[in-house]
Amino acid sequence: MKNIQAQAKLLMEFLPYIRKFKGETIVIKYGGHAMTNEALQKAFALNIALLQYVGINVVVVHGGGPQIGKMLEQLNINSTFRQGLRVTDDATMNVVEMVLVGRVNKEIVNALNQSGVKAVGLSGKDGQMIKARKMEMVIHNPAHQAPEIIDLGKVGEVMFIDTKLIHALLRDSYVPVIAPVGGDEEGETYNINADAVAGAVAGALKAKRLLLLTDVAGIMDKDKKLLNSLDISSVLSLFEDGTLQGGMIPKVKCALEALQDGVEKVIITDGRVENGILLELFTDHGVGTELVRKKA
Ligand SMILES: Nc1ncnc2c1ncn2[C@@H]1O[C@H](COP(=O)(O)OP(=O)(O)OP(=O)(O)O)[C@@H](O)[C@H]1O
Numbered sequence: 001m002k003n004i005q006a007q008a009k010l011l012m013e014f015l016p017y018i019r020k021f022k023g024e025t026i027v028i029k030y031g032g033h034a035m036t037n038e039a040l041q042k043a044f045a046l047n048i049a050l051l052q053y054v055g056i057n058v059v060v061v062h063g064g065g066p067q068i069g070k071m072l073e074q075l076n077i078n079s080t081f082r083q084g085l086r087v088t089d090d091a092t093m094n095v096v097e098m099v100l101v102g103r104v105n106k107e108i109v110n111a112l113n114q115s116g117v118k119a120v121g122l123s124g125k126d127g128q129m130i131k132a133r134k135m136e137m138v139i140h141n142p143a144h145q146a147p148e149i150i151d152l153g154k155v156g157e158v159m160f161i162d163t164k165l166i167h168a169l170l171r172d173s174y175v176p177v178i179a180p181v182g183g184d185e186e187g188e189t190y191n192i193n194a195d196a197v198a199g200a201v202a203g204a205l206k207a208k209r210l211l212l213l214t215d216v217a218g219i220m221d222k223d224k225k226l227l228n229s230l231d232i233s234s235v236l237s238l239f240e241d242g243t244l245q246g247g248m249i250p251k252v253k254c255a256l257e258a259l260q261d262g263v264e265k266v267i268i269t270d271g272r273v274e275n276g277i278l279l280e281l282f283t284d285h286g287v288g289t290e291l292v293r294k295k296a
């Protein structure tokens with residue numbers, strides 16, 4: 001009896017959180033690095049099921065860097081990265097689309113379906129959901145006078161998110177699972193960083209939370225110590241002093257944009273921690289890094 005009472009008490013502790021998030025939208029970016037373990041993928045799917053059962057609208061955006069890398073290696077296609085983004089020629093773009101839309105997306109949809117929710121896999125081309133354009137990257141290197149223009153090939157950036165299809169799916173209790181591939185007016189296909197898509201989707205939906213699941217505990221400072229909570233001004237200095245490198249650069253950029261678009265809080269956390277999503281949403285102290293517009 002004592003045991004059951006303790007269990008009931010524990011369940012009641014979740015009531016304030018369920019109340020806070022019921023009817024709200026949460027966008028979860030599932031990083032390619034965080035989804036390589038099957039047991040973790042199952043736990044991820046069950047966490048999403050729980051969120052849906054308590055009335056939260058969940059949208060998943062996924063990456064797939066390691067999976068793309070593996071396939072490119074098998075096909076002997078070399079890749080280089082600039083500022084955390086993969087330089088994407090036409091042959092690479094074909095592989096990116098095949099792996100992301102054809103395989104990774106369907107694997108996540110399948111895992112979610114198995115956990116009891118109905119998931120629908122989409123690429124940004126479906127319903128013209130993601131309007132993209134070629135990314136123009138300009139780097140200002142103090143060592144050179146002229147800015148350096150980098151051609152990233154078929155790397156795109158989000159121009160606009162049409163949320164109609166997402167809303168239609170959420171209304172009928174489907175979990176949209178979005179692969180970060182988009183098209184432009186001319187029918188070109190672009191490889192878009194998944195964090196950028198997640199940030200833009202969260203902003204367009206005015207999501208309550210954007211959760212970025214990755215393969216590190218969160219944002220680390222120069223001494224590799226986890227930073228628990230940051231606001232926009234403190235994040236900007238991390239860019240300037242070079243604390244943020246590689247894949248963390250587009251991640252934090254998109255987080256800032258999402259906050260500016262009205263997302264209340266962005267959380268960067270370790271996708272390798274079992275039940276990490278629940279820890280971040282249903283407890284007061286998450287385990288990763290939270291980003292807010294301005295600290296209270
Ligand atoms: N200051 C920092 N704090 C934490 N991680 C950092 C920092 N600077 C750079 N990183 C790197 O950023 C990486 C996370 O970005 P990465 O793009 O590799 O993964 P992802 O976005 O989760 O997956 P995917 O790109 O496949 O969707 C970390 O593994 C870490 O090596």
Ligand SMILES: [Mg+2]
Binds near residue numbers: 063065195247
């Ligand atoms: Mg990344």
